[in-house]
Amino acid sequence: MSGKELHSDAEGAKLGMWIFIFTEILLFGGLFIVYSVMRSKYPLEFHGAATFLNAILGATNTVILLASSAAVAMSLTAIQKNDSKLAGRLVLITIACALIFLVNKYFEWGAKFHHGLYPGSDVMLELSRGYLLFFSLYFFMTGLHALHIIIGLTILVVVYFKIRSGEINQKRFVLLENGALYWHLVDLIWIFLFPLLYLIT
Amino acid sequence: MEEKEHKLFPYEGYGKILIILLLLTTVTISVTSIDLAWWSVVIALLIACVKGGIVIMYFMHLKFENTLLKVLVFGVIGLFAAVLIITFIDYLNR
Numbered sequence: 547m548s549g550k551e552l553h554s555d556a557e558g559a560k561l562g563m564w565i566f567i568f569t570e571i572l573l574f575g576g577l578f579i580v581y582s583v584m585r586s587k588y589p590l591e592f593h594g595a596a597t598f599l600n601a602i603l604g605a606t607n608t609v610i611l612l613a614s615s616a617a618v619a620m621s622l623t624a625i626q627k628n629d630s631k632l633a634g635r636l637v638l639i640t641i642a643c644a645l646i647f648l649v650n651k652y653f654e655w656g657a658k659f660h661h662g663l664y665p666g667s668d669v670m671l672e673l674s675r676g677y678l679l680f681f682s683l684y685f686f687m688t689g690l691h692a693l694h695i696i697i698g699l700t701i702l703v704v705v706y707f708k709i710r711s712g713e714i715n716q717k718r719f720v721l722l723e724n725g726a727l728y729w730h731l732v733d734l735i736w737i738f739l740f741p742l743l744y745l746i747t
Numbered sequence: 748m749e750e751k752e753h754k755l756f757p758y759e760g761y762g763k764i765l766i767i768l769l770l771l772t773t774v775t776i777s778v779t780s781i782d783l784a785w786w787s788v789v790i791a792l793l794i795a796c797v798k799g800g801i802v803i804m805y806f807m808h809l810k811f812e813n814t815l816l817k818v819l820v821f822g823v824i825g826l827f828a829a830v831l832i833i834t835f836i837d838y839l840n841r
Binding site: 561564565568571572575578579582583586587601605608609612613615616619620622623626627726727730731733734737738740741742745746 | 755756757758761762764765768769772775776779787788791792794795798799802803805806807815816819820823824826827830831834835838839
């Protein structure tokens with residue numbers, strides 16, 4: 547590491563991260579409002595369409611995300627106890643969980659595509675309005691969420707290498723903290739997506 | 748600004764929170780598998796709010812943050828709730 551004094555403001559960096567998280571909450575919040583209004587307009591269709599989703603895969607992904615969130619939170623404790631090795635391992639566990647989540651999503655979407663269900667497909671366009679709305683929202687919301695998983699995964703890989711190199715250490719760990727915050731956000735969104743899309747059938 | 752001593756949250760604490768979150772997930776799944784008409788929606792969303800609150804408070808450490816951040820977070824959640832309610836008032840009265 548270079549010996550020169552680097553400017554850092556952990557409190558400010560964290561506040562900035564939270565403000566970014568607010569914009570994310572409002573982005574997904576807007577989608578939740580669209581979902582709620584459409585659900586109240588087409589209750590029967592939404593009930594019917596939700597039964598097509600694989601609740602077991604959804605539940606598995608919930609468990610994976612909750613566990614990964616706990617792992618990345620623990621890694622923050624580890625780095626503050628100056629245990630970089632454990633902190634790195636916990637971040638690796640989180641990264642592994644993110645990859646498993648994406649593999650599950652691949653199979654879940656793959657099964658839908660196999661049945662001809664994907665945005666713009668002939669099967670989708672022949673569905674009644676309520677069903678079409680449900681599946682469009684399903685693909686858009688889970689797709690946007692999966693994009694966030696990929697971004698979070700990338701951030702965590704960077705964080706992992708910075709822990710390895712010692713750039714993230716007991717004294718300077720705001721990047722790990724902010725990466726963890728982003729990952730918890732991804733978990734938070736899924737906590738609402740899962741019951742709304744998969745369970746309330 | 749004074750440098751605040753960082754609160755160290757123990758590993759076991761996170762373990763316990765994870766168990767609580769997993770239990771709540773099981774409750775949501777079992778509640779929604781029995782047909783309670785629109786009540787199952789209400790219960791599932793209430794549990795989701797509790798889980799979200801736990802994630803924000805403990806995993807995201809909001810409980811240990813300063814008042815400014817707490818006010819901001821609750822402000823944003825309040826703003827979202829207001830927009831949701833206003834939208835529904837509009838839609839239900841058309």
